[in-house]
Amino acid sequence: MAASLSHALKTCAGFAAAASAAVLLSVSDASAQSMIRDAEIEDSLHVYTAPLLTAAGLTPADIDLYIINDDSINAFVSNGQNIFVHTGLILAADNPNELLGVLAHETGHIAGGHLARSREAIGQSMGVSLISIGLGVLAIAAGAPDAGAALISGSQAFAMGNYVRHTQVQESAADQAAMQYLERTGQSGQGLVDFFNENMRPYEFMMRRAPPYLITHPYSSDRVESLRVRVEEQPHHDATDSAENLRRFAFMQAKLVGFLRTEAQTLSRYPTSDTSQPARYARAVAYYRASQLDLARGELNVLIAEDPNNAYFQELMGQILFENGRAEESIPYHQRSNDLAPNQPLLQINLARALTAARGRAGADAAVPLLQAAIDREPDNAFAWRELAQARNQQGNESLAELASAEQNFAIGNFPAALNFAERARRGLARNTPSYQRSVDIVTFSSTQIRDMDRERRR
Template sequence: MVAFLVLASPARAQSLLRDAETERFLHDISRPIFEAAGLDPRAISFYLVGDPSINAFVAGGQNIFINTGLILQADNVNELIGVIAHETGHIAGGHLIRHDDAAAKAGNISILSLLVGVAAMAAGGGDAGMAAMMAGQSLAQGNYLAYSRSVEAVTDQAGAEFLEKSGISGEGLISFFRKLQEMEFRYGYTQDAYIRTHPLTGDRIEKLQERVSASPHYAKPPKAEDQTRFLRIKAKLAGYINEPPRTFQLYPETDTSMPARLARAYAWHKLAHREEAEAEVDALLAQKPDDPYFLEMKGQILLESGKVEEAIVPLRRSVQIQPNEPLIATSLGHALVAMENPDLAREAVTILRRVVTQDPENPFAWFQLGMAYTQLGDEARAALASAERLSLQYNANPAEVAYHAHRAVSGLPKNTPEWLRAQDILLIAQEAARNGRGKGRRRG
C-alpha cells in the first residue's frame, strides 16, 4: 500500500506499520520531550502498531509503540505529545527493569504459596493447603497491581514535568485522559481501584489538572506547524486504515484541504482508481512541488499500479530532496529492481546498500537488495541479503538462515567485511538450530 510498509508482529495480533513521514514527525515533535528527560533522542525508536484501541506503551528498551487508534482519535498534536511525554517517563524512570523485578517478586510469592499449599495438602490438610495457595496468589497479585498503579501515578507527573520544561501545554494530556475515561464508562471497565494496573482515570485527571494548570504554558495552543503536520499524518492513516466509503465520508470531495486530498488519494488507490488517486496527489504537488512525501506517494501509486518506469521519476526526486529517508529510498530501489535492467539493478544496489546501513532492520530493503544482486548474477551477495532478511524474522527457521549464510560464506572473498558478517550469521543460526529455537533479532 502507498507509503506504509507493513511488518508482521507475531508477539501481538497486530501489524507494525512504517511510513517515512510519520516516523520523522514523531521524532521531531518528541525531541524537546526527550531532551527535557535527559535522554538521547537518537537512541529512541518509534513503532506504529496497527491497532484501533487508544493506547501506547514502551517495550524492549527505549522503544515507544503507538497504536493507530490513538492517532486517529486524537484531536490535536498536543494530545499525542502528552502521551509521548507519559511514555518517556517510563523510559527515564527505568520502569521496564523495575517492572521485571516486581513481576519476579510476585512470582516468588506465588511459588512459595504453592509449595506451602502442596505441603499442607500432602499432610492431609486439603482445605488449609488450598487456602494457602489462594491467599498467596491474591497477595502476589495485589502487590504487583499496587506497584503498577504507583508507577503510573509517578509517570503521569514526570510527563507533566517534561511538558513544562519543553514549553508545551499539558492540556493535551488531560484531554487524552478524558477520552480514556469516556471509553471506560462506555464499555463498563471496572472502577475498583484495587484490581487495576493503572490508577482510576478520574483520579489521574484530578491530580494532573492541578499540576498542569499551574504551568505558565497551560493556555499555549499547539504549534501551528506541528498541528498542520499532525493533520496530514492523521489523514494519511485514516485513508490507509479505513474502508474507502468511510474515508469519503470523513473527507468529502468538497474538502480540498491537504489532509483531505491525502486521505482520498489512499481511498482511490485502494479502489484501484489510479487516475483519481494520481489527480489528488497532483493537486497536492501543484501547491508543494518539492514536498518529498507527496512525490513519494505519487511514485508509490504509479509503482503499485504497474507504471514502474513512470514511478522512478518522482521517487528519484523525492530521494534527492530527502536523502536521509531510507523508506523512500527503499521504494526507489524497488522500482529500479522491478525494471529488470542490469544498469538499473546496479543503481539499486548502490541505493539499497545505503538503506540497509541506515535502517538494517528493514526486511523489505534486504529482499530488494537480494533481488538486485540476483539480476547481476552475484549469487553470494544475494544469499547474504537473504540471510540478513530471514534473520530479522521472529521464529525464523535457523536451518534456512544457515543455508543462505553458508552459500554467502562459500562465495564471498575471505576475510572481507561481508564474508565476516556471513560467518557471524552462520554461527548464530547453527547455534539456534542446535538449541532447537528460532532466531530473530528485532527490537521490541
C-alpha cells in the first residue's frame, strides 16, 4: 500500500462529521482519527460508489472518498462532498451489497443537501435555546426563580431536541434514497436492511434508554421495517452481487485484516489450509508485517504466478522489497504495477521513491515527472510533496526542493514551517515564474494564518 497502511496514517484535521449511517447516538467526529491511503481499496470503493452517485444525479469525479482507520462500524459525510468509511464498517459487512447499502445511504445525504440543511437546523436550534434562556431570565425577574432556573438549565435539551428531530428526518430520507439508487443500478436494497438488522438493531435497547434529545437517528427497528417493506416491493430485490464486486470485497477485507490485525488473528481467519487468493494475500501481508519475508514472498510468488496482471500483487511485492532495503529490486514490481494500473497517484509515488532511493540523481530525474503527475491529480498529497523535495534535492535544485517542502507543510497545515521553506525558496527562484509566484502565495497565506492563530491564542 503506498503510501501503505503502515506508512500513510495521517491526521484528518479539520473534518467534522455531519451525517452518519451507523452511528448510534451522536454525530461522529474525524478530527482525531487517522486516515489510510491505499490504491486498491480506494479504487474498489470508487467502483462501488460511481453508479450510485450517477443514479443520484451527482458527478463521481466530484466526490472524494476517505478510509478511516477505526474499528467502529461507521460511515459519514463531511465538508461538502466527502464520504468517510471506517475500516470497521468494511470488515463488519458480510457481503458487497451490505457495504453498497451504506455507501448508497451516504450518497443520499449528499444528494439531499443534508449538510447545508444541518447547519440551518443548528442555527434554528440555537434560537430555541436562546429563547428558553430569555424566558428563564424573565421568570427570575418576575419572582419565579425555580421556574427560571429550570428554563435556563433545560435550554440545551430544548435545542438538542429540536436538532435531533431534524437529523432523524434526514436519516430516514437517506435510507429511502439509498434504496432508490440501488434499484436504479440494478442492485438489491436488501443489504442495507440486513446490515442494520445485524449491526445496529442489537444496540437498540441502549438507544431507548438514552434521553430522546441525544438520539440523532431513528430507532433501528423502525428503520429496518420501513426499509424492508419498500425493498421487498422492488424488481431487483433478489439481485445478487456480481462476481467482480465479490472479488473486490474479498480482497479489501483480506488486505485490511492482514495490515490491521495481528499475525495470529490473520491466520485464524485465513489458515494455511485456505489456498484462495484472498487468503494468500492476507497471509502475505501478515508475514511481511511480522518480518517473515520468505513466507510473505512465497505467498506473493504464488499469487503473481496465478495472476501476473494484478497490479496490487506487484505493488505489495515492491513495497516489501523497498521497505527491506532492496530498492533496486523493487523497481520492476513498482513499474509493473504502474503499467497495469496507470495514472494512480499512490502507485506513481511508490515507483518514484524507489527510483530516487536506488539510483540517486539519475533516479530522481525519472522520479520528478511521476511525482508531478501524482501531484496534478492530488495537489494536497503531502507524501508526494515530501518525495518531490527529496528528488529535487538529489537533482541539486535546492530552491525547488524548499518549495516542495513548503507545499508539504502547507498541505498538513504546518504554516510556520511552510512560511520558512517558502521564504527560502523565494530567495532562490527566478522572478516571474510559476514557482516563484507559488512561493509568494504560500508566504502570504501562511503569514495570514499565523497572525490569525496568534490573535486567537491571545483571546
